[in-house]
Amino acid sequence: MIAPALVGLAALYLWPFLSTFVKSFMKVPVFGAGTFTGVDNYTKLLSDEDFWRALGNSARYTLLVLLGIPIAIVLAALIEQAAKGRTLYRVLFFLPVVTLPVAVGMVWRFILNGDFGILNYLLSLVGIPGEYWVADDRFTIYAFAVVGIWMGLGVNLIILGAGLQSIPVELYEASAVDGAGRIRQFFSITLPLLSPSIFFVTVLTIISALQMFDLVFVMLGSVNNTAIDGSKTIVYLFYEAAFVQFKQGYGAAIAIVLLVIIMIATAIQFRLQRRWVNYD
Amino acid sequence: MTEIELATPRVLTAGRRSPRGRSASSRGQWRIHVLLIVAATLMVVPFVWQILTAFKTSNEVASLPPTLFPATPTLVGFDTFFASVPFWAQFAVSATSLVLRVAGQVLVAALAGYAFARLRFPGRKVIFALFLLMLMVPSQLFVLGQFDIMKELGLLNTVPALAIPGIFSAFGTFLMRQAFITMPKEYEEAAQLDGAGTLRVFWRVMLPMARPMLAALAVLTSLYSWNDLLWPLIVSPAGDNRPLTVGLASMQGQFGTDYPALMAGALICTLPLVIVFIVLQRQFFAGIASSGLKG
Amino acid sequence: MHKRLLNTAAVVAAAVLLTACSSGNTGGDSNEKVAITYGVWAGTQTPAMKEIAAAFTKEHPNITVKVEERPWPEYWSTLQTGAAGGTAPDAFWMLAQNIRPYASGGQLLNISDEIKKEKVDLSKYPKAVLDLYDQGDGKTYGLPKDVDTNAVWFNKAIFDKAGVAYPAADWTWDDFRQTAKKLTDPAAGVWGVAAPIDYQGGYYNTIFQAGGQVISADGKTAEIDSPEAQKGIEFWTNLHADKSSPTLKQLSDTEAETMFEQGKVAMYMSGAYWALKLYENKAIAGNVDVAPLPIGEKRATVTSGIVNVGYAGTKHPDAVKKFLLFASGKEAAEIQARSGAVLPAYEGGEKTWMAAMPEFKNLQVFIDAKEYSVPLPVQGNAAEWQGDQTKYLTAAWEGTTSVADATKQYADAIDKVLAEK
Numbered sequence: 001m002i003a004p005a006l007v008g009l010a011a012l013y014l015w016p017f018l019s020t021f022v023k024s025f026m027k028v029p030v031f032g033a034g035t036f037t038g039v040d041n042y043t044k045l046l047s048d049e050d051f052w053r054a055l056g057n058s059a060r061y062t063l064l065v066l067l068g069i070p071i072a073i074v075l076a077a078l079i080e081q082a083a084k085g086r087t088l089y090r091v092l093f094f095l096p097v098v099t100l101p102v103a104v105g106m107v108w109r110f111i112l113n114g115d116f117g118i119l120n121y122l123l124s125l126v127g128i129p130g131e132y133w134v135a136d137d138r139f140t141i142y143a144f145a146v147v148g149i150w151m152g153l154g155v156n157l158i159i160l161g162a163g164l165q166s167i168p169v170e171l172y173e174a175s176a177v178d179g180a181g182r183i184r185q186f187f188s189i190t191l192p193l194l195s196p197s198i199f200f201v202t203v204l205t206i207i208s209a210l211q212m213f214d215l216v217f218v219m220l221g222s223v224n225n226t227a228i229d230g231s232k233t234i235v236y237l238f239y240e241a242a243f244v245q246f247k248q249g250y251g252a253a254i255a256i257v258l259l260v261i262i263m264i265a266t267a268i269q270f271r272l273q274r275r276w277v278n279y280d
Numbered sequence: 281m282t283e284i285e286l287a288t289p290r291v292l293t294a295g296r297r298s299p300r301g302r303s304a305s306s307r308g309q310w311r312i313h314v315l316l317i318v319a320a321t322l323m324v325v326p327f328v329w330q331i332l333t334a335f336k337t338s339n340e341v342a343s344l345p346p347t348l349f350p351a352t353p354t355l356v357g358f359d360t361f362f363a364s365v366p367f368w369a370q371f372a373v374s375a376t377s378l379v380l381r382v383a384g385q386v387l388v389a390a391l392a393g394y395a396f397a398r399l400r401f402p403g404r405k406v407i408f409a410l411f412l413l414m415l416m417v418p419s420q421l422f423v424l425g426q427f428d429i430m431k432e433l434g435l436l437n438t439v440p441a442l443a444i445p446g447i448f449s450a451f452g453t454f455l456m457r458q459a460f461i462t463m464p465k466e467y468e469e470a471a472q473l474d475g476a477g478t479l480r481v482f483w484r485v486m487l488p489m490a491r492p493m494l495a496a497l498a499v500l501t502s503l504y505s506w507n508d509l510l511w512p513l514i515v516s517p518a519g520d521n522r523p524l525t526v527g528l529a530s531m532q533g534q535f536g537t538d539y540p541a542l543m544a545g546a547l548i549c550t551l552p553l554v555i556v557f558i559v560l561q562r563q564f565f566a567g568i569a570s571s572g573l574k575g
Numbered sequence: 576m577h578k579r580l581l582n583t584a585a586v587v588a589a590a591v592l593l594t595a596c597s598s599g600n601t602g603g604d605s606n607e608k609v610a611i612t613y614g615v616w617a618g619t620q621t622p623a624m625k626e627i628a629a630a631f632t633k634e635h636p637n638i639t640v641k642v643e644e645r646p647w648p649e650y651w652s653t654l655q656t657g658a659a660g661g662t663a664p665d666a667f668w669m670l671a672q673n674i675r676p677y678a679s680g681g682q683l684l685n686i687s688d689e690i691k692k693e694k695v696d697l698s699k700y701p702k703a704v705l706d707l708y709d710q711g712d713g714k715t716y717g718l719p720k721d722v723d724t725n726a727v728w729f730n731k732a733i734f735d736k737a738g739v740a741y742p743a744a745d746w747t748w749d750d751f752r753q754t755a756k757k758l759t760d761p762a763a764g765v766w767g768v769a770a771p772i773d774y775q776g777g778y779y780n781t782i783f784q785a786g787g788q789v790i791s792a793d794g795k796t797a798e799i800d801s802p803e804a805q806k807g808i809e810f811w812t813n814l815h816a817d818k819s820s821p822t823l824k825q826l827s828d829t830e831a832e833t834m835f836e837q838g839k840v841a842m843y844m845s846g847a848y849w850a851l852k853l854y855e856n857k858a859i860a861g862n863v864d865v866a867p868l869p870i871g872e873k874r875a876t877v878t879s880g881i882v883n884v885g886y887a888g889t890k891h892p893d894a895v896k897k898f899l900l901f902a903s904g905k906e907a908a909e910i911q912a913r914s915g916a917v918l919p920a921y922e923g924g925e926k927t928w929m930a931a932m933p934e935f936k937n938l939q940v941f942i943d944a945k946e947y948s949v950p951l952p953v954q955g956n957a958a959e960w961q962g963d964q965t966k967y968l969t970a971a972w973e974g975t976t977s978v979a980d981a982t983k984q985y986a987d988a989i990d991k992v993l994a995e996k
Contacts, residue, residue, distance in 0.1 A: 001399065001482070005392030006407070008448030013414055016425020023424075031659060031680030075319055078312050085313070091561055092320040095327065098557040098564075100507050102529050103546030107330045110539050114828045118329055121346050135827035150323065155568050162569035182308075211418040214509065218532070224771060225827040229966045235418055242424065243514070243652040245959055246676070255421040262416050339858055342837045344764070431660040513649050514656050530646025 024252035034249060041253035051254070053230065054237040055261075057141055061233060062209035064145035065152065069201055072156035077190060079157070080164045090161070094154035101151075105218025108147050109134055112219075134219050137230025144215045144231075152208075156201050163197025164190065195277040203269055210262050211235050234258050334358070334544040341539045357540030361548060364541075365527040371552070373516075374523040377442035378505040382498050384447030389497060390490065393456025394482050398468070408457075414450035420510060427514055441515045442523065446505060452497055459493035460486060496567030499560055506553050524549045609894045610639045613902070614654065614664030616647045619851050623914035627907045631898055638894045640666075651958070658682045658886065665889040666898055668881045669717060671707035671950075672957035677884075678710045684885030685714040689896040699905075699922040703950045704880040717884035718903035719920035721911065723846040724944035725780055725868055725876045727751075728853065732862040733758055733765060733841035742866035748784075748810060751842075751869040755819035758841040769831035769840040770811045770820035772968050774961055775877060775951060776845035782807030783949045784871030790989070794954035797989035800982035807871070808978050812971055823972055835859075844868065847941040851915040854932045867940045878948035880920050918942070955993040963988055 024041055028034035045051050079089050096104065111117050112133035120130025133143040171189050180188065191198075213235040220228045232240070234254065242251030333341060335353040361367075395401070396408055426445045427436075435441040467489065471481045487494070509525045516522050528549045532542060557564055615624050621644055628640035643664050645653055651673060657663035658677065669677070677683050690697070695718070697705065704719045727742060734741055739757050742750070755767030771777065782789055787803030790796070798804055814820045821834060835843040836856055853863050868876055883902045885895040901907055908919035915931035918924070918941060929938045967985035970976035 001391045001479070002395040002401075002407075004388045005448060005453055008388065009411070009414065009450060011429060012426050012445045012448055013417075013422055013450070014410070015429075016422040017414075017417060019425045019428075020421055029680070030655060030676040031682055075316070078316050081308075082312050082316060083309055085316075087561070089316050089320055090565065091558065093323055094557070094561075094564070095554065096323065097568075098503060098553050099327075099550050100525055100528065100546065100553075102509060102525055102532070103330075103550050106532060106542050106546050107326050110333065110543070111326060111329060115825060116342055116344055116346060117828075118346055121344075132824035132828055135824040150326075153323070158565050158568040207416055211420075213418075213420065218529070224773070224830070224965065226772065226823045226965045226969045226972075227827055229969070235420055238418075238420060239510075242420075243656070245962075246655055248424065252424075255418065259417055259421070262418075266416060339837075427656060427660060431662075436657075436660050436662040513653060526646075529649070530644065532646070532648075 020252045020255055023249050024256045026249045026252075028248040030246040037249070041250050042257075044250065045253050045257065050229075050232070050237065051234075054232045054234045057231060058210055058212070058234040060141050061144055061148065061212055062206055064142065065148045065209045066202065066205060067145075068149035068152055069156060069198065069205060071149070072153055072160055072201070073191075073194070073198065075153070076157050076160040076164055077186065079161060090154075090158065093157050096151045097154040099151075101214045102218050104147065104151060105215060108143070109219050112143055132227075135225060135227050137227040140220065140227050140231040144212070144219070147215055147219070148209065148212065152205065156205070159201050160194065160197050163194045167193045192278045196279060199269070199273050199277045203266060206265055206269070207262055210258065210265065213239060234261075330543045330547060333539055334547055336540050338538050338540055354540075357538075357542075357544035358548070360538060360541035361531065361545040365524075365531055365545060367524075367527075367548065370522055370524045370527045373439055373442070373521055374506060374525075375552075377439050377523060378502055380440065380443035381446040381505045382501045384443065385449050385452050385501050386494050386498055388447055389449060389452030389456045390487060390494065391482070392453040393458075394460050394486060396453065396457040397460035399478070411450040411453055415454070423511060423514060426511075430515055437516050437521055439516075439521060442508075442512055442521075443505070445511065446501065446508070449501070452501065455497055456490065456493065459490050463489055492563075492566060495560075495563045499556075499563045500567040502556065503553065503564075608637050608639075609891045610641060611665035611889070611891055611894055611898060612641050612643050613898070614643045614645060614650075614667030616645055616650045616668065618647070619855075620911070620914075620916040623911050623916045626910050626914070627902055630906060630910060631901045634901070635894070635897060638891075638898065640898055658888070661888050663886040663888065665891060665895045666883060666885050666902070668720075669708075669884040670881065671704075671879055671953040672961055674708055674716065674882075674884070675710065675953075675956065678712070678714075678716055682887050683716040684887050684889065684892055684895060684899075685716065686718075686885065686896050686899055687713075687715045689900060690715055690718075693900055695900060695904075700903075700920050701878065701880070701945060701948075703878050703945075703948055704882075704920060707879060707950045707953060708882050717882040717899060719880040719882050720903045720907065721848075721917040722878060722880040722920045722945070723775075723848055723918065724878050724941050724948050725776055725844060725846050726940045726944060727866045727868060728835060728843045728845060728849065729864055729866060730835065730838060730841050730859070730862050731864050733838070737841075741864065742869075744867055746866070746869045748781075748869050748871050752810075752813060752817065752819070755814055755842060756817050759817075759819045761818075764839060766821050766834075766840045767819040768814055768842040768844075769826060769834055770814040770972070771823065771826045771831045772811075772965055772972055773831070773845070774964060775879065778808050778811055779877045779952065780807075780844070780868055780875060781810040781871060783875035783877065784868070784873060785810075786872040789952040790954045790993070795993060797960075797986035797993070799989065800979070800986040803872075805978050805982055808968070808971065808982060810871070812974065812978055815972055816974060823969060838862075847918045847938070848916075850932060850935060850938060851917075854915060854935060860934065863935065865935065865937050865940055867944065874947040876944045876948050877951045878945065879951040956995065960989040960992040963992075 023034065025036055025038060026034035027037045027040070075093070079086055082089065111119050114120060114130060114132035114135055117130070117133075119133070123130050131139050133139045167190065171193070172185055175185055175189060212233050216228075216231060216233055216236045217239070220231055235258065238251050238254040238258065241247045241254060332349060334357050335355070336347070336350040337354055337356060340347060340351055396404065422445070430436050430441045430444070435444070463486070467485050468481050471485045476484065507525065508523070509529060512523050512526050513529070516526075528545050531545050613624065613628060615621065621642065624642045628642055632639050654663060654667065658680075663682070669683075674683075700719055701722050704722055708716065708719075710716070729742065731741065737758050737760065739754060742754065746754075751768075758767035759765065779789060782799070782804045785803045785807040787798065787801050787805075787807055789799050789804065791798050799808075815822070820826075821840065826834070829837075831840070831843055832845065832849060832852075834840045836853065836859055838859060854860050868874070883899045885892070885899050889895050903920065905921050905923070908921035908924035909927055911917055911919045912924040912927035913931055915928060918928050925942045929935075929942075932938065963985070967988060968981055971978045971981035
């Protein structure tokens with residue numbers, strides 16, 4: 001029963017992974033066979049300022065996108081409390097999830113255009129000078145984060161909503177009898193009991209944020225954008241090395257380092273969760 | 281690993297109606313709706329702006345101050361899109377590869393998920409741990425090796441090549457395992473007493489019971505399949521076997537700043553999935569709630 | 576001569592087809608139905624390419640050519656994976672800065688024999704462009720389909736409004752700078768010039784005009800930090816210092832060419848390949864004119880061109896070779912010229928190209944520029960070191976680093992790439 005899945009995963013995932021791992025110790029020319037160069041790719045990587053910048057960008061992006069989780073918690077709680085229109089709200093918040101990432105990038109690139117984007121126009125109405133959000137590397141990561149939060153909100157909302165629904169109503173009724181207000185209930189009942197879902201969402205957000213690639217690609221990629229050098233994420237750097245500059249060995253090393261980072265980040269979260277996640 | 285198992289069943293309850301008792305009193309309702317409407321508006325504004333822009337001319341888009349509604353609504357953007365992207369051919373590719381991938385993945389994942397949930401076999405734990413590890417690996421990392429395999433199979437530049445890697449999914453297997461593991465064992469035991477073999481039990485008893493989760497997995501897979509960009513770019517560079525995402529992305533290269541055409545294209549390419557979503561929203565939400573993975 | 580040749584080939588092919596003779600000496604199984612693919616990056620040229628494919632099939636009824644468009648940003652990555660995976664198009668466009676790994680990796684068809692056999696007259700092609708693709712291995716991988724030189728596109732309406740005279744044929748760097756300054760009107764949101772970091776349409780031209788070069792003659796070291804080359808770059812940084820150009824950030828959000836089409840910049844230094852796009856934009860076409868590049872120490876423009884090459888892994892090498900010669904030949908040049916899409920490389924197509932856009936009266940400047948053209952510098956892994964330009968030069972353009980420091984660092988980076996083997 002398990003054979004089809006096993007064969008498929010071994011051939012299409014495990015094997016490519018192993019070959020990437022092997023390639024990370026090789027210099028692979030564009031065409032033809034590679035030669036082993038030991039840890040060369042890794043030592044080069046550690047002294048590559050582009051790598052560190054990309055790592056910093058990915059880290060910053062990940063931290064910023066995590067801000068979407070509190071927003072999602074509050075919105076999920078509000079939706080659960082609404083007597084009417086719950087489905088409509090969910091559908092509206094979910095729309096970005098079913099939109100093509102390419103389309104998302106295009107729409108936002110247009111909204112954030114420094115000269116005739118609608119955002120800067122709206123800002124100018126209230127007297128705030130606009131910036132070149134997707135052409136100035138001081139702002140690009142923030143722009144990605146806004147779009148990333150916007151895109152991920154629907155998913156987080158649904159998971160957290162499901163978590164909220166599984167909290168027994170009796171708990172609220174009992175605390176209401178004790179005279180607890182809504183805000184206190186939120187902190188004393190909702191948050192602790194929701195913590196497994198929050199943890200789950202956090203793990204997933206971090207994993208996917210560390211893998212962010214397509215927003216850089218569609219929002220900055222196609223024009224001769226001077227902000228691109230300061231805005232690359234780690235997976236973008238991998239893509240560029242492996243598929244644009246055709247340095248497959250170097251690209252492989254980047255990918256392996258990223259995997260290690262994701263594993264460490266996940267392991268840390270699993271250790272930390274004991275302090276705050278409530279499974280009872 | 282065990283933690284994920286613990287976390288997941290808890291979120292499996294999506295779709296169950298929330299008890300009335302938790303709704304805020306009608307007195308507080310308007311405040312909730314005001315907040316939600318403001319937030320929902322912020323979410324939807326980009327789409328509204330996209331649609332309005334699609335009906336403008338490129339000169340109007342570049343003018344300052346921006347106009348809210350098109351001065352004279354025009355379909356030029358749509359014309360440009362349809363003239364430059366072979367929409368129906370690429371739509372067919374997107375749709376065919378989606379069907380292949382969804383059908384394949386649902387079957388493979390259900391089989392493996394059931395095996396992990398119910399069967400005892402050597403190395404089960406290790407293999408399952410490997411599956412979970414796969415979830416953490418950036419998908420870009422697999423692409424080079426998958427490309428080599430497709431090349432060996434002689435499938436490059438074909439629709440099956442678009443679908444095949446997506447059929448085998450650690451995530452789908454994981455999802456189906458969670459579904460089967462929460463099911464009561466009595467039904468299987470009853471069927472086994474009647475002399476049914478494992479496959480028969482799976483096919484006749486368990487699979488029908490897992491239908492909601494299968495549907496959820498199907499819609500989620502559809503989502504990933506429809507939106508995929510990197511893999512189709514690499515595996516099917518030729519015009520006829522490219523899905524819509526690639527067509528749309530190439531349009532950006534060609535009409536970099538013809539925003540009405542880009543917005544019109546983005547709208548047309550997104551619409552099929554949005555329609556499917558609105559029809560099958562329950563399955564979408566159930567799928568996301570039970571997994572939370574974002575592709 | 577070429578036409579006769581093609582006619583002969585067509586007659587032979589037809590005869591072979593009619594008699595179903597399989598031992599034809601026209602190069603392979605000419606009676607077999609063959610379909611080949613032709614990879615191009617999407618753009619205004621596609622219709623002309625399809626027309627060329629159809630014209631070729633008319634002469635070789637057994638060979639059909641399918642034009643495959645690929646998006647520009649992904650052209651090279653998909654081509655590379657395709658070549659490695661055996662699915663590259665049978666024939667495709669190649670640029671001089673990208674050819675090296677393909678040629679040295681044995682991915683391209685050597686068409687030297689075909690050129691000899693068909694007695695192609697290489698003097699009909701611009702020597703500078705042919706030289707660009709010479710890998711020094713005695714092989715020819717393709718012939719140019721087009722050639723590009725640079726000039727200054729300008730918007731007459733903005734000149735008229737500012738009361739500034741149109742550029743003279745012998746204008747100098749200083750004239751250019753002053754004109755740009757006079758045309759700039761911040762209040763109206765109009766700039767005199769667009770000054771992006773653009774090697775081919777921009778600063779390489781001025782480096783050569785200043786008497787410098789980008790890479791040393793032996794191809795081993797960068798000379799972009801030489802005093803002359805620095806002067807060539809200062810030409811651009813001065814325009815930014817004068818605030819005569821939109822900032823780099825603005826030009827990142829909206830490309831220079833788009834700004835020109837939107838009537839926001841008065842002058843745009845670039846290639847002949849924009850002619851058709853500008854011509855087809857009804858909103859601006861009436862105001863567009865073109866002048867030669869200004870003169871520095873001397874006149875100079877970099878030149879390059881797209882070459883049609885064949886994939887070594889093709890199943891139909893003979894058909895592909897035939898098509899390559901055709902697609903870079905006289906008839907194809909006529910088709911390209913008539914569409915206006917691009918200035919054909921094959922001698923004699925210029926008049927037709929100019930006639931395709933009669934309202935653009937000064938397109939001759941692009942043709943005259945061939946006389947003082949310099950091949951685009953493409954030594955080593957050119958795509959890589961050219962790709963680094965924004966990383967090193969942005970600070971100089973924005974005025975936060977001196978041109979001397981920026982070019983020094985960039986030269987070091989280029990040297991490293993050139994040293995790679």
